[in-house]
Amino acid sequence: MIKVRRLIKYTYEHIRRNGWLSFSSVAIMTLTFFVISIFIFTLYSVNVILHYYESKSxxxxxxxxxxxxxxxxxxxxxxxxxxxxxxxxxxxxxxxxxxxxxxxxxxxxxxxxxxxxxxxxxxxxxxxxxxxxxxxxxxxxxxxxxxxxxxxxxxxxFKNVVQFLKQAVSVISDVGLGLIIFLSIIAFVIIIITIAITINSHSEDIEIMKLVGASTTYVVGPFIMEGALYGVLGVFISSIVLYLIFIIISTYYRATILFPLEQFFQGVPLPHYSLFLVLEVVGVEALIGIVIGAIASSISITKYLK
Amino acid sequence: MLTFKDVSKKYGNRVALDDINFHIEEGEFVFLVGHSGAGKSTLVKLLIREETPTSGSIHFAGYDIEQLSRKALPHLRREIGVVFQDFKLLPRKTAFENVAFAMEVSDFSNREIKKAVNYMLDLVGLSAKSRSFPHQLSGGEKQRIAIARAMVNNPHILIADEPTGNLDPNVSWDIVQLLNKINNWGTTILMATHASDIVNSLQKRVISLDEGKIVRDSMGGYNE
Missing domain, CATH: 3.30.70.3040 (Alpha-Beta Plaits)
Structure with a gap:
């Protein structure tokens, strides 16, 4: 328990001292997961519509x-x-x-x-x-x-509609995947740099920590936690932003955006995003965020300790 | 308690320490003297395992230091208190936090830490300044905090590497008095210095290094 408390204390100190750098790390992670979420839900929706047309064709x-x-x-x-x-x-x-x-x-x-x-x-x-x-x-x-x-x-x-949708799915998959890989690499690099700068501003602390007998885990822990936290924060902030956008559209733009969409897809049962699906996506993304953040900071700190 | 046996350390072709042999008993106060570059700092680095010897062995309180695994290293460090010329205090932490830091890494509870740190600050005479940051303290006070930090884990040995190097003569003398007091309570002290007046006045055991070799190991003053 003491260990966890101290881990949280040091992680908080690191993030606070980094200020804008921490902010930019969280921002890029948020952007990455925002795109990932939009990609997942778009693909899901297009697949639902595709399935409908397939069954109707x-x-x-x-x-x-x-x-x-x-x-x-x-x-x-x-x-x-x-x-x-x-x-x-x-x-x-x-x-x-x-x-x-x-x-x-x-x-x-x-x-x-x-x-x-x-x-x-x-x-x-x-x-x-x-x-x-x-x-x-x-x-x-x-x-x-x-x-x-x-x-x-x-x-x-009548195969045109279906073929068009199939092509759309394939284009969305390719473009989306490309974008996700690109953003993930950027997020990864930014976390490596952020942690490297954190380590630099803490080099004295690390030296003294080792001198007074801190174990490697003790030294490394807060940095890995910091990276993982950037990932998780990115996921949650992007989820909240996406949710807010969804609420705003369904409340204020029902007539201008949703209604024409419903007209366009007349008769097509619009995809239903169940709470379970949303939680599943957020959960998996959070896991990915933690892994990306933790691995990026591990790379940084391992390089430094060597 | 501490034994250097046939220890040599080379950096490329340069010999920093050459066939060093000595033994220190528990409770001794030993001065390590010599000019700059004589090998004092290298010897300290070998002792805290910041460096490994090129040959020979170092035994300390049951540890074979040169064979110590990375994992066991933190345990060794907790048995050795170290004080440096430049204090190595964390500027953003208060005096209390700087001392507490050494105990936090050893997983002591907050209550234990508070008790021990207050005791140590009292011992070095800085209870009143426990909330001060390093930049609010004088050189002598900073070194006292560093000593408190080195001693708070109750180490077997206290190594002081030029602890008075950055201090005025009278402040230096205070620090040496404090180290002497700690030694009188039973802690072994190894102090690297080239302050001859201090060595002369204390008349303790002196190990003198010159070009990486021990040229003298006896009781007395700086030059005897």
């Missing part, structure tokens, strides 16, 4: 209106046999006609009346669990189309 197979029921059933069996399909919905000529009329009724009633039900193609709406399954099923369908005698009229396949 489907292939629509249009049959020739003259295609036989037998052929259509056979295609259904073929698609089901791939084992990658979650649902196949058959849209008969009648259903297609009803949809079409409903769509045109308000815009162009004359046109709606003039359409012949038999001119509309029956179709399948095929859904899969994820995008790669969708691709596989699409390939199967293209083969069937190639071998058909015009029974399969067209295959529509």
């Amino acid at each position: 489907q292939i629509i197979v249009f049959f020739n209106p003259q295609a036989s029921q037998t052929y259509i059933s056979q295609v259904k069996t073929n698609i089901e046999d791939t084992g990658k399909v979650t649902s196949i919905k058959f849209i008969s000529k009648e259903v297609a006609y009803q949809r079409f009329v409903k769509l045109l009724k308000t815009q162009n009633p004359t046109l709606a009346k003039s359409v012949d039900m038999n001119a509309l193609p029956p179709s399948f709406e095929v859904s899969t669990q994820n995008l790669s399954n969708l691709q596989d099923v699409a390939n199967t369908l293209y083969k069937l189309k190639k071998n058909s005698h015009g029974e399969i009229d067209n295959i529509l396949y």
Whole structure:
């Protein structure tokens, strides 16, 4: 207990004596973890949205209106046999006609009346669990189309949104990771320098400490604690800042920022940041902060003691 | 209690200490004399294991100093009190804190520290200045604080490396009186100095070094 109390006392003395330098160390750590947090939550959100679109994406197979029921059933069996399909919905000529009329009724009633039900193609709406399954099923369908005698009229396949999101995820990951590595290196170096300067301003203390029989752990402890503390403070301050920004946006900018976002992603369940998720992220970041800080100061002090 | 056996120390080609042999009994007061560069400071450094000898062995209170591991070093240092010419006090700590510092590293409780430090400050006659910072103290007072710090862990030996080097003659004399008092209470004292008047007046054992060799080891004054 006495040891811990003295460790805290000396760590506090170091930080107080360093003033602005300690401040800049905490600031750079805060910035690093701020970026890391934003990166993690953005990636999480984009993944939630991506997952939604993936589950919603489907292939629509249009049959020739003259295609036989037998052929259509056979295609259904073929698609089901791939084992990658979650649902196949058959849209008969009648259903297609009803949809079409409903769509045109308000815009162009004359046109709606003039359409012949038999001119509309029956179709399948095929859904899969994820995008790669969708691709596989699409390939199967293209083969069937190639071998058909015009029974399969067209295959529509909405992959653009999903591909865009996948690309977005990959770009965010790359840029984010690059930024995190860059900032982590800067934070690491700044802590090494801060501790080196702390050590320099304490060289007399260290000399006397060793002279009166302080163990290496006793000498080194406060410096490592100092580095770790910079890391932890960075994590907590960045978390608080991020939380405040979130509160401010959701309170004062609901109409200007959140509402348009909700409009844009209409129907998409917006990601929910549970308390557990937030605590998990902050906890892991705090651990990383402690490790970065402690290792950086260990490097500094070990170099000095040698 | 302290034995140097065939100890030599070389820095490159320069011989700092050459075949040093002596033994100091518990409770002795020994002067280590010689010109600057004679090897006094090197000998002190070997004793507190700031340096290791090139050859030979040093035994002190059950320790083989030259073979001591890094881990055991703090324990040795707690058995040896050291006082320097430049005091080596921490400028941002009060007199009390400077003395307490030596006990804090040995994990004593705050109560034990307070008791021992107050006792030591009383012993060196500076109880009234326990809250003063080093810059508020005279040279003699600073050295008394340094002695208090060296003695607070109750060491086997007190090494004083030119403790009066920065002090006026009358203040120097006070410091030597204090060291003598400490010796009378049973602590062994090894004092490196080239202040001949002090050595002459005390008439203790004198080990004289010249160019890294012991040229004399006997009772008496500076030049006898």
